[in-house]
Amino acid sequence: MFQARCSSLKMICQKFCVALLHWEFIYVTTAFNLAYPITPWKFKLSCMPSNTTYDFLFPPGISKNTSNLNGRYEAVVETKLNSSGNYLSNLSSRITFHCCFWSEEDKNCSVYADDIEGKAFVTTVNSLVFQQTGAHWNIQCWMKEDLKLFICYIESLFKNPFKNYDLTVHLLYVLLDLLEESPLLPEKGSFQIVQCNCSFNECCECHVPVPTAKLNNTLLMYLKITSGGVIFHSPPMSAQPINVVKPDPPLGLHMEITDTGSLKISWSSPTLVPFQLQYQVKYSENSTKNMKKADEIVTATSLLVDSVLPGSSYDVQVRSKRLDGLGIWSDWSTLLTFTTQDVIYFPPKILTAAGSNISFHCIYKNEKKIVSSKKIVWWLNLAEKIPQSQYDVVDDHISKVTFPNLNATKPRGKFTYDAVYCCNEQECHHRYAELYVIDVNINISCETDGYLTKMTCRWSPSAIQSLAGSNLQLRYHRSSLYCSDVPSIHPVSEPKDCHLQRDGFYECIFQPIFLLSGYTMWIRINHTLGSLDSPPVCVIPDSVVKPLPPSSVKAEITVKIGLLKISWEKPVFPENNLQFQIRYGLSGKQVQWKMFEVYDAKLKSASLPVPDLCAVYTVQVRCKRLDGLGYWSNWSTPAHTVVVDVKVPIRGPEFWRIISEDTTKKERNVTLLWKPLMKNDSLCSVRRYVVKHHTSHNGTWLEDVGNHTKLTFLWTEQAHSVMVLAINSIGASSANFNLTLSRSISKVNIVQSLSAYPLNSSCVILSWMLSPSDYNLMYFILEWKILNEDSEIKWLRIPSSVKKYYVHDDEKHQHDADLYVIVPIIISSSILLLGTLSVLHQRMKKLFWEDVPNPKNCSWAQGLNFQKRTDIL
Numbered sequence: 001m002f003q004a005r006c007s008s009l010k011m012i013c014q015k016f017c018v019a020l021l022h023w024e025f026i027y028v029t030t031a032f033n034l035a036y037p038i039t040p041w042k043f044k045l046s047c048m049p050s051n052t053t054y055d056f057l058f059p060p061g062i063s064k065n066t067s068n069l070n071g072r073y074e075a076v077v078e079t080k081l082n083s084s085g086n087y088l089s090n091l092s093s094r095i096t097f098h099c100c101f102w103s104e105e106d107k108n109c110s111v112y113a114d115d116i117e118g119k120a121f122v123t124t125v126n127s128l129v130f131q132q133t134g135a136h137w138n139i140q141c142w143m144k145e146d147l148k149l150f151i152c153y154i155e156s157l158f159k160n161p162f163k164n165y166d167l168t169v170h171l172l173y174v175l176l177d178l179l180e181e182s183p184l185l186p187e188k189g190s191f192q193i194v195q196c197n198c199s200f201n202e203c204c205e206c207h208v209p210v211p212t213a214k215l216n217n218t219l220l221m222y223l224k225i226t227s228g229g230v231i232f233h234s235p236p237m238s239a240q241p242i243n244v245v246k247p248d249p250p251l252g253l254h255m256e257i258t259d260t261g262s263l264k265i266s267w268s269s270p271t272l273v274p275f276q277l278q279y280q281v282k283y284s285e286n287s288t289k290n291m292k293k294a295d296e297i298v299t300a301t302s303l304l305v306d307s308v309l310p311g312s313s314y315d316v317q318v319r320s321k322r323l324d325g326l327g328i329w330s331d332w333s334t335l336l337t338f339t340t341q342d343v344i345y346f347p348p349k350i351l352t353a354a355g356s357n358i359s360f361h362c363i364y365k366n367e368k369k370i371v372s373s374k375k376i377v378w379w380l381n382l383a384e385k386i387p388q389s390q391y392d393v394v395d396d397h398i399s400k401v402t403f404p405n406l407n408a409t410k411p412r413g414k415f416t417y418d419a420v421y422c423c424n425e426q427e428c429h430h431r432y433a434e435l436y437v438i439d440v441n442i443n444i445s446c447e448t449d450g451y452l453t454k455m456t457c458r459w460s461p462s463a464i465q466s467l468a469g470s471n472l473q474l475r476y477h478r479s480s481l482y483c484s485d486v487p488s489i490h491p492v493s494e495p496k497d498c499h500l501q502r503d504g505f506y507e508c509i510f511q512p513i514f515l516l517s518g519y520t521m522w523i524r525i526n527h528t529l530g531s532l533d534s535p536p537v538c539v540i541p542d543s544v545v546k547p548l549p550p551s552s553v554k555a556e557i558t559v560k561i562g563l564l565k566i567s568w569e570k571p572v573f574p575e576n577n578l579q580f581q582i583r584y585g586l587s588g589k590q591v592q593w594k595m596f597e598v599y600d601a602k603l604k605s606a607s608l609p610v611p612d613l614c615a616v617y618t619v620q621v622r623c624k625r626l627d628g629l630g631y632w633s634n635w636s637t638p639a640h641t642v643v644v645d646v647k648v649p650i651r652g653p654e655f656w657r658i659i660s661e662d663t664t665k666k667e668r669n670v671t672l673l674w675k676p677l678m679k680n681d682s683l684c685s686v687r688r689y690v691v692k693h694h695t696s697h698n699g700t701w702l703e704d705v706g707n708h709t710k711l712t713f714l715w716t717e718q719a720h721s722v723m724v725l726a727i728n729s730i731g732a733s734s735a736n737f738n739l740t741l742s743r744s745i746s747k748v749n750i751v752q753s754l755s756a757y758p759l760n761s762s763c764v765i766l767s768w769m770l771s772p773s774d775y776n777l778m779y780f781i782l783e784w785k786i787l788n789e790d791s792e793i794k795w796l797r798i799p800s801s802v803k804k805y806y807v808h809d810d811e812k813h814q815h816d817a818d819l820y821v822i823v824p825i826i827i828s829s830s831i832l833l834l835g836t837l838s839v840l841h842q843r844m845k846k847l848f849w850e851d852v853p854n855p856k857n858c859s860w861a862q863g864l865n866f867q868k869r870t871d872i873l
Contacts, residue, residue, distance in 0.1 A: 036101040038141050038239035040328045043103040045234050047135040142246035142328045145271055150210050150241050156202040169196040171206040173221035175214050215242040246328035247320045255338035259347035261361055266302040267318050278323040287312035310365035313339040345433040351529035354439040359402045362422035371424045373399040379421040408439040442523045442534040447631050448541045450548030452573050454511035455541045474498050474508050476521035483518035483538035515542040545574050546631040547623050555619035555639040562613050562646050567605035568621045577601035577626040587616040601626055614684030617641045647683040649726040652736035656781055656795045671712040677726045685728050692723040718743050767804040
């Protein structure tokens with residue numbers, strides 16, 4: 001008997017297992033045609049015993065007429081086996097449950113049918129509970145906005161009275177390529193399972209990861225729900241994830257009064273989605289005049305509300321959803337409340353450019369009454385009443401003031417704006433509007449390098465009044481060829497990175513460049529109040545070239561011609577004709593430059609006259625386009641001349657003679673003295689001096705003196721002419737001084753008076769007067785010597801027109817010394833006039849005279865007492 005029971009039990013178990021496997025196959029086979037399409041709104045899952053009336057089990061409002069359906073879909077309801085053996089004892093108590101999906105939008109509970117007899121085995125206790133109440137769940141499924149996660153939310157409407165049982169939910173799913181009428185059926189093992197997260201209030205959330213590439217594929221799934229120890233299988237569901245995207249709630253909800261006096265509600269979408277969104281805005285207004293609620297659908301991320309009044313409050317929320325096709329509304333954003341002030345300015349702040357015209361509007365509320373616009377007055381900084389000629393009445397409550405041709409705002413301490421006050425006739429509210437006026441005239445200068453590879457643009461922000469929170473940006477638009485006659489700001493532009501330099505300028509580099517394109521550029525001032533643009537300028541890189549400086553610059557003083565010759569080589573780029581500019585000057589620490597222009601593009605050299613052919617000159621050359629476009633290049637590397645002999649000396653040296661006579665030997669010696677020839681006369685050096693003698697007896701001969709500056713010879717003839725020649729590498733001096741010594745010249749009396757006055761230790765003033773005569777004076781010779789010292793006689797040649805002369809001696813003497821002065825006057829080449837005087841160094845003495853050889857040839861001045869300041873000057 002025991003063996004018979006075991007066999008019977010084994011047979012029953014085998015039949016039960018076969019029935020379950022057969023149901024699973026039929027369940028999957030019919031899933032495609034019977035899957036419930038997931039809607040963008042919430043839907044419900046309800047499971048009810050088949051032997052009960054629908055009217056009792058379904059929630060109110062559900063259609064009870066299901067007779068027209070093709071059959072029924074029977075969900076298997078299983079029991080958990082327990083050790084008490086209740087399963088066997090209650091095996092005969094089998095209940096079939098019908099499970100279906102329905103929604104508030106479609107309340108027809110669709111009961112799917114098949115030809116398989118559904119079987120459910122439940123414990124007697126739990127079966128009674130479900131027979132009485134049924135099992136119901138709220139379900140909503142959606143795709144997250146990040147398009148990575150599919151979510152199903154399940155909320156149980158059956159409150160489990162058996163607290164010792166936990167609610168567990170599993171979701172089984174498979175991603176199919178297409179949903180066709182006769183597709184390849186997925187095997188049971190192809191379903192993946194995820195366990196849903198359930199909370200204590202019997203709400204669960206299931207997460208299914210979806211690859212981005214499969215957003216348009218079909219997601220087939222069903223639920224396995226365990227509640228109160230009973231396991232329910234839902235009918236299959238299907239969805240395309242891209243069609244049930246639920247965006248995140250909009251962010252950054254913001255309200256402000258616009259420039260036109262409307263309330264602007266704005267927001268932003270948290271992330272980017274591959275389709276356009278629509279937005280639902282619900283708001284309520286509470287004002288002294290009315291209370292209203294509104295609900296609007298918009299596609300933009302903002303909404304304008306008109307007729308805003310002072311002292312009103314607004315509550316706003318926004319949500320979003322896909323605009324085209326299916327989609328799910330996001331959750332509502334956080335509630336935002338906005339209250340308008342008692343005085344409304346629109347706009348509340350204005351940022352504008354100097355020279356523009358702007359207007360402010362205001363609505364003034366005094367206590368609970370809105371002031372008439374005709375009684376509103378305007379003030380600037382509460383110090384200057386704005387003339388009524390600038391007022392306008394917009395309507396009964398809105399007043400307008402206009403500021404024409406504005407000047408740039410002058411900062412007042414920490415305030416960088418002007419305060420504009422809207423007042424009634426008796427008082428002003430403490431609130432005000434802010435007016436920022438900025439001078440946006442910014443000079444942008446560009447230059448193209450000499451290699452024609454880049455263009456550098458510079459601009460200084462110093463001309464712009466600093467505005468907190470603002471930033472400056474160079475923007476540009478490149479046209480294909482040249483510039484328009486009137487540059488304008490192009491709607492399509494690009495920003496350019498600029499870097500601040502040490503000199504306070506911003507520098508922007510365009511590389512590579514298009515030489516003939518027009519670059520229209522301007523400076524944009526970005527601020528939260530708006531943006532301002534400087535006047536645009538258009539630059540063609542080819543027109544702003546700064547060439548490379550000329551190369552191979554050379555400078556020399558031409559031999560025999562005596563001109564400063566400068567030569568150079570023009571740069572390779574640009575290929576345009578160039579003009580050149582030469583600057584030259586005497587070399588030194590601070591060169592005093594002279595300029596010379598060369599407009600012939602073919603010239604590569606220039607010859608210039610210079611005053612000093614024997615000086616060292618520094619020369620530089622630069623170039624620029626001949627048509628005037630572009631910039632001057634940098635100056636070339638300096639070139640220097642070298643001092644060389646360029647011509648024969650202009651003249652020989654000035655010289656004088658000292659005659660000494662030896663009475664015992666009856667000889668007369670003549671010593672010629674001359675000063676070294678200066679560079680300007682020698683052009684530019686002297687290699688040696690040659691004295692040219694001429695007498696009637698011996699004729700003419702030359703005597704080479706070398707570099708010496710004196711020569712002594714014996715005077716033996718009645719007349720002896722001498723000439724000193726200077727010789728350089730080119731030849732002998734062309735003009736020379738000639739002196740004729742003669743024994744037969746008669747005495748001449750011509751000096752009428754001679755006066756002297758010491759100014760300091762190294763300077764004496766001499767003046768003289770001549771007697772009337774018919775002589776043709778050539779020049780004076782002044783000799784002087786420091787007495788009490790073994791020093792040579794010094795001398796000067798003085799023009800014949802001079803009647804007063806300053807004698808300077810740079811030698812410093814540490815003791816008192818007398819100054820011995822001789823003033824011979826040359827009347828002709830053979831007539832001498834000599835005067836001598838002595839002056840005490842740093843104190844005056846009487847003038848005295850001494851005899852000189854051959855007094856017949858000299859005229860003497862009378863003695864003069866220097867202590868008496870007479871005949872001076």
